[in-house]
Amino acid sequence: MSVVEMLTQLGSAIGGLLLAWAMFERYFPLQLRRYVDRYGQKLVGLFYPYLQITFHEYTGDRFRRSEVYSAIQSYLSANSSERAQRLMADAVKGNQSVILTMDDHEEITDDFNGIQIWWASRKNIPKTQSFSFYPELDDRRYFRLTVHRRYRDIITKSYIDYVVKEGNEIAIKNRQRKLYTNNSSKWNHVVFEHPATFDTLAMATKKKQEVKNDLIKFSKGKDYYTKIGKAWKRGYLLYGPPGTGKSTMIAAMANFLNYDVYDLELTTVKDNSELRKLLIQTTGKSIIVIEDIDCSLDLTGQRKPKKEKYDEEEEKDPVSKKKKEEEAESKKESKVTLSGLLNFIDGIWSACGGERIIVFTTNYVEKLDPALIRRGRMDKHIEMSYCCFEAFKILAQNYLDIESHELFAKIGQLLEETKMSPADVAENLMPKSDDEDEETCLKKLIAALETIEEEAKLKEARKKSEEDANSKTEQELKEKDQLPIEDERDDNDVSKEIKDNGLISNGKKETSL
Numbered sequence: 482m483s484v485v486e487m488l489t490q491l492g493s494a495i496g497g498l499l500l501a502w503a504m505f506e507r508y509f510p511l512q513l514r515r516y517v518d519r520y521g522q523k524l525v526g527l528f529y530p531y532l533q534i535t536f537h538e539y540t541g542d543r544f545r546r547s548e549v550y551s552a553i554q555s556y557l558s559a560n561s562s563e564r565a566q567r568l569m570a571d572a573v574k575g576n577q578s579v580i581l582t583m584d585d586h587e588e589i590t591d592d593f594n595g596i597q598i599w600w601a602s603r604k605n606i607p608k609t610q611s612f613s614f615y616p617e618l619d620d621r622r623y624f625r626l627t628v629h630r631r632y633r634d635i636i637t638k639s640y641i642d643y644v645v646k647e648g649n650e651i652a653i654k655n656r657q658r659k660l661y662t663n664n665s666s667k668w669n670h671v672v673f674e675h676p677a678t679f680d681t682l683a684m685a686t687k688k689k690q691e692v693k694n695d696l697i698k699f700s701k702g703k704d705y706y707t708k709i710g711k712a713w714k715r716g717y718l719l720y721g722p723p724g725t726g727k728s729t730m731i732a733a734m735a736n737f738l739n740y741d742v743y744d745l746e747l748t749t750v751k752d753n754s755e756l757r758k759l760l761i762q763t764t765g766k767s768i769i770v771i772e773d774i775d776c777s778l779d780l781t782g783q784r785k786p787k788k789e790k791y792d793e794e795e796e797k798d799p800v801s802k803k804k805k806e807e808e809a810e811s812k813k814e815s816k817v818t819l820s821g822l823l824n825f826i827d828g829i830w831s832a833c834g835g836e837r838i839i840v841f842t843t844n845y846v847e848k849l850d851p852a853l854i855r856r857g858r859m860d861k862h863i864e865m866s867y868c869c870f871e872a873f874k875i876l877a878q879n880y881l882d883i884e885s886h887e888l889f890a891k892i893g894q895l896l897e898e899t900k901m902s903p904a905d906v907a908e909n910l911m912p913k914s915d916d917e918d919e920e921t922c923l924k925k926l927i928a929a930l931e932t933i934e935e936e937a938k939l940k941e942a943r944k945k946s947e948e949d950a951n952s953k954t955e956q957e958l959k960e961k962d963q964l965p966i967e968d969e970r971d972d973n974d975v976s977k978e979i980k981d982n983g984l985i986s987n988g989k990k991e992t993s994l
């Protein structure tokens with residue numbers, strides 16, 4: 482039989498089968514067709530040794546995007562860039578890296594404890610073309626997992642959980658993080674793109690490592706917090722003079738943990754219930770920040786005193802006057818109390834969401850109510866101090882790309898004797914023009930440190946001379962005060978004293994010779 486004849490026969494056999502199937506679909510009752518279908522699949526199942534699990538993109542009555550599907554997509558995207566032949570590219574806005582996922586109808590294999598698993602990405606295209614309000618729902622995408630039936634238990638009990646967990650973690654790493662700010666009871670957000678990291682943070686290495694370890698322990702502590710029956714959150718109090726890097730530290734923490742940041746402006750929050758509303762809207766994996774907590778509100782519940790001083794400038798500029806009045810009004814209206822804030826930190830509803838860090842910053846730790854910062858509420862107190870030599874070396878590396886220089890020794894010595902914030906050190910180290918090389922910048926810093934040192938010495942000398950002057954005046958006053966008292970004594974007393982103790986001069990007792 483020739484090839485042409487064979488192909489003709491094969492074609493007519495397929496044609497016959499299709500015709501028989503069409504007749505079957507058309508003339509046999511639905512009930513019977515389902516019956517044949519079910520038993521047909523069972524028959525195939527007897528000989529087909531694989532298990533298949535399907536994960537649809539949209540599920541439920543309301544066709545919500547399935548979280549499991551998204552997690553699997555992230556998990557597979559991490560694997561597919563090496564294994565799949567056809568990939569879909571997607572870029573996260575503002576992020577330079579491109580995310581690759583497997584294209585529709587693509588397949589890859591995965592390995593789990595030596596078990597081979599096949600993943601396929603599929604898309605059902607609707608048979609009829611019709612107008613739709615939700616075109617994305619028409620392309621029904623799904624992932625299909627295929628594995629040998631003998632691994633059913635491992636796959637259903639461990640592997641799928643593992644894939645979803647890994648996928649969620651990958652999604653968190655790839656997501657665009659957000660910086661939220663509140664306007665009364667609503668959060669608005671922008672993309673969080675602060676470049677600060679623990680590597681660029683100028684701080685003593687030991688202290689920095691301690692903070693990093695604490696953060697790692699917290700972020701991995703879900704089971705531990707469940708075990709001890711405590712909400713999964715941790716409070717940090719950052720305190721220190723202005724420009725010592727409190728805000729920079731918060732940005733470094735957020736970048737280190739891949740968390741969002743909620744910058745809570747307490748002065749715009751009307752009352753405790755608005756504060757609660759804001760808290761409930763925050764999500765897990767986030768840092769909630771209240772900066773300058775001592776200035777945010779009068780936490781004792783008393784309102785701030787009204788401005789009494791007449792401001793001439795404001796009188797001249799009515800717009801700024803009105804703005805200031807509005808600001809004052811909004812502050813006056815804020816009735817967030819200390820107890821409201823404490824509830825915010827550890828009240829019953831503060832546990833919603835989980836995995837949250839609360840950070841307070843202040844320049845004056847001594848001003849804060851002890852109830853607010855006691856351990857358990859603010860679990861870790863971190864002092865951000867003036868620039869030390871170790872911190873300077875990090876700034877020199879950041880700003881000038883140098884690890885050592887002959888001027889370092891002098892700078893080290895000056896830093897020990899003076900108090901300069903890392904912000905000021907950084908400002909001096911930053912080249913202002915192309916002509917400024919590293920040596921110029923270091924000399925600029927030395928000059929600034931010497932000025933501070935001289936000023937400090939002058940201040941000290943002034944203080945000392947003032948103290949001397951004060952004590953001299955005090956002494957003189959004392960002497961003046963003493964005279965009339967002594968003079969008031971009657972002559973009998975004086976003569977008695979002379980008798981008893983010897984000579985008395987100017988009302989002062991002199992030791993007898």
Ligand SMILES: Nc1ncnc2c1ncn2[C@@H]1O[C@H](COP(=O)(O)OP(=O)(O)OP(=O)(O)O)[C@@H](O)[C@H]1O
Pocket residue numbers: 681682683684722723724725726727728729730844865903904905907
């Ligand atoms: N420890 C530091 N490491 C690196 N850079 C720092 C550090 N401290 C300050 N800076 C630099 O100084 C600038 C101001 O610092 P930052 O706002 O973090 O200080 P702060 O302590 O929050 O000040 P304030 O109390 O006034 O809010 C930062 O933009 C950063 O460039």
